[in-house]
Every structure is written in C-alpha cells, then in structure tokens.
Amino acid sequence: xxxLTQPPSVSxxxxxxxxxSCSGTSSDVGSYNRVSWYQQPPGTxxxxxxxxxxxxxxGVPDRFSGSKSGNTASLTISGLQAEDEADYYxxxxxxxxxxxxxxxxxxxxx
Amino acid sequence: QVQLQESGPGxxxxxxxLSLTCTVSGGSxxxxxxxxxxxxxxxxxxxxxxxxxxxxxxxxPSLKSRVTISVDTSRKRVxxxxxxxxxxxxxxxxxxxxxxxxxxxxxxxxxxxTLVTVSS
Numbered sequence: 001x002x003x004l005t006q007p008p009s010v011s012x013x014x015x016x017x018x019x020x021s022c023s024g025t026s027s028d029v030g031s032y033n034r035v036s037w038y039q040q041p042p043g044t045x046x047x048x049x050x051x052x053x054x055x056x057x058x059g060v061p062d063r064f065s066g067s068k069s070g071n072t073a074s075l076t077i078s079g080l081q082a083e084d085e086a087d088y089y090x091x092x093x094x095x096x097x098x099x100x101x102x103x104x105x106x107x108x109x110x
Numbered sequence: 111q112v113q114l115q116e117s118g119p120g121x122x123x124x125x126x127x128l129s130l131t132c133t134v135s136g137g138s139x140x141x142x143x144x145x146x147x148x149x150x151x152x153x154x155x156x157x158x159x160x161x162x163x164x165x166x167x168x169x170x171p172s173l174k175s176r177v178t179i180s181v182d183t184s185r186k187r188v189x190x191x192x193x194x195x196x197x198x199x200x201x202x203x204x205x206x207x208x209x210x211x212x213x214x215x216x217x218x219x220x221x222x223x224t225l226v227t228v229s230s
Contacts, residue, residue, distance in 0.1 A: 032213075036217070038155075046217070047220070048218050051214065051216035052211070057218065091157075093216075096168075097168050099208075099215070101157060
C-alpha cells in the first residue's frame, strides 16, 4: 500500500494556528478527496475530525479545518487550545477499497 | 453513533491464534462496514481489515494471509482472528465503524481498544 507521510511533530502556543501535512502521490491524495483525519489524545481512542478532505462531522469545533493542495492534504487547527494536544493521523481510502494511515504527528501545545 | 466494545484474551502465545470480538450497540449492524485497527505500543495506527454485514471482506495486503474478519448480525458481533502470531503482533486492537459514501470511507466510531500481548 502507498505510504502517507506526516511530520513526526509540530508545536504551537495557545491561540496560534498550526498545520499538519499529509503527503501522498498524484495517484492517491492528488487524485481523490478520500482523506480523513483523526485526533488521539494520550491514552484514548482516536476520534474522527475531518472526512473527505474538508468535511467536519457534527460536534467537531470549526477551529479544525481540512484542505488539499496537489498531493498534500492538510489539517489546520486555529485558536490552539491546551486540549488540542494529541496525536493526529491522516488516512486514505484507496482505489483498492483498502485504507492506509499516515505515520502520525504529535502536536504539542507550548 | 454506535457504541463498540472489544473483548478477548489479553495474552496469546507465539504461533497461536489471536481471537477478538467486538460487540455493537446503539445502532444497526447493517449500516456500516466493521473494521479492526491496531496500534503497537508507542507507535502509529495500522488498518487490519473490514467486513460488511453481507460477509464480504477486505484486508490489509500485509496481513491478508493471516487474518479473518467475520460478522454475526443476529448477535451484533464482529470477530477478528489473526493466526501464527509473533511478538510483532503485540498491540492495542480497536474495533471501528467504517462509514462509506459513494466516494470515500471514514472511521466514525471507535471502541476503547483492547491490549493483546504475544508472549510465551
């Protein structure tokens, strides 16, 4: 399966904005809006934050937004809060109807 | 959203079969694909596979030769069997509902996970 590349870590101060990238190829992320994002605070199960690149499930704050440019999808968190400190994973639904996760990014709120 | 609860042995011996069950409540088992995902300690998420209520399945190519996922719609249970386990299969195993549109899928509910350790 194709790999999705995420930065191991990002950080930001409360109130700032941070962006987490998820890089694929022109054959996957670049061609299809099939990226979802998950938040996993320490010791808890992941939670869906964004689906189909930019759609937010009900109950997810609008501080969380998703976008895509070329072969890279991005998750942006604006107005950073201490509770946003977590691991974040992107995921792609492939043309073979399988799923692949990115390696994960640890967000630290300074 | 549905609620999901994983259960099964926390310790499995090398070369044996890991067997877990996911019990679904609060929703229709016919509305989703049902998936297993694992997370080795301190590492990232790995998709294992999914099953539809019809019984059709799809698996991670890297695990396909060792995995079987099945569904019992009458008991609202989803099962995972992973055979010939090694220490590399030690992980937190999650059950998740996979909601699919005409173009994509996303995991919209997750269980709390169950830790399985492979050791003699």
